[in-house]
Amino acid sequence: MKQDEMIKLGISIGDLNGIGSEIVLKTFDDSRMLDFCTPIIFANTKILNFLKKQYKLSLHFQGIDHPSNAIDGKVNVVNVWKENVNINFGEEDTKIGEYAFRSLEAATAALKKDEIDVLVTAPINKATIQSDKFKFPGHTDYLARELGGESLMFMITDNLKVGLLTDHVALKDIASVITPDLIEKKIRTIQETLKKDFRIRKPKIAVLGINPHSGDNGLIGKEDEEVLKPTIKKLRDKGDLVFGPYAADSFFGTKNYKNFDAVIASYHDQGLVPFKTLSFGRGVNFTAGLSKVRTSPDHGTAFEIAGKNEANLNSFKEAVFKGIEIYKAREEYKELTENPLKKQGKKI
Missing domain, CATH: 3.40.718.10 (Isopropylmalate Dehydrogenase)
Incomplete structure (x- = not known):
């Protein structure tokens, strides 16, 4: 141009x-x-x-x-x-x-x-x-x-960016849809869009847990222990700044999101409820990865x-x-x- x-x-x-x-x-x-x-x-x-x-x-x-x-x-x-x-x-x-x-x-x-x-x-x-x-x-x-492309719903403001592992998926199907391959694909998409669309050279990303309290070490579902944690560790071992899983109920209230360039939520309402509460009327839905x-x-x-x-x-x-x-x-x-x-x- x-x-x-x-x-x-x-x-x-x-x-x-x-x-x-x-x-x-x-x-x-x-x-x-x-x-x-x-x-x-x-x-x-x-x-x-x-x-x-x-x-x-x-x-x-x-x-x-x-x-x-x-x-x-x-x-x-x-x-x-x-x-x-x-x-x-x-x-x-x-x-x-x-x-x-x-x-x-x-x-x-x-x-x-x-x-x-x-x-x-x-x-x-x-x-x-x-x-x-x-x-x-x-x-x-x-x-x-x-x-x-690998599309991803990315809700953005200047100070808060929230991506979704799954977007328009029924709640009962969330756990079966989230796989290590999906997690890696979505995180890669966020990393790429933060670099080329938002000028962030080394993005730092937080991942929210699937279950309440990120499963409480397997007491409330095993998906966080068996799917999220190993995938996040694999990425971090490669040098990616990816952290979590964090318990979603306290993550936004404690303003922990301010420590990261982006947050990736496991499902639609887990990410969009806090995003719209904090940013409604100023937020933008950007389709990353296209x-x-x-x-x-x-x-x-x-x-x-x-x-x-x-x-x-x-x-x-x-x-x-x-x-x-x-x-x-x-x-x-x-x-x-x-x-x-x-x-x-x-x-x-």
Whole structure:
């Protein structure tokens, strides 16, 4: 990427009956955001103009047929569909789910072709988006299939980063899913993303236990003793700064997380409950390990407040900024690894 080029930031619109469109439009109603990127929303100008009036906003849209036609300094909209859409805020609707998928599909295709640099996804309804083309528990699994790589749900703020060994897995299946191979893969993914996406040269990672009190030496389940501890020791013997397993119930309350660059939790709620408690409204969901950069806000569709002009845009705005920062860091890392003499300040 050339220094004078604006980052093309693609946005999938999410579920139109939720708050996604509100937080997207409110974010770019602030014209200062156009100094940081060129937004390209994959949706339809008619529906966005309707929603703009709904939220009493003043931004203007530049309708385009292809991301390559995007204009810097404008809020660009790729018209993914032409027909009218009936919105009923707060309602689950499979037809609206279809439009959410069409937006995501078009944005992902553009990302794969390098027509956009970063993808920020507005929240979907995981039930209504299901179809023959989308049979996934969420964005992460779909994007992993489309983009390749060892994907990992990575919840991030400036001061706290939490990854998951397992994400959308039923609690009863957690212990059987966590294997030494999975642990190593996820930790490697976190190490790589901390290095190339967050400029941390020697990452220090904490691993939370699977069972209460990390199993209490086998008294409360044997998975921590037989699976987690040997794998962590194996990695540390290789020189990796990986520590644990730590008892999850006290780890965050004692602020132990501040001693590490990242924390890896065994399952969804073990990691996301403390993360959202400490960071809700400021956190960002980053899909680490993919070949491209994708971020999203740390919340869902919030049907209960949809259409009421009450949604908080902070997490979505943070997702935009983090996406831009990660993209720049990744480009810098690529340049340094391809031209190692630059790291030493030598001319080449």
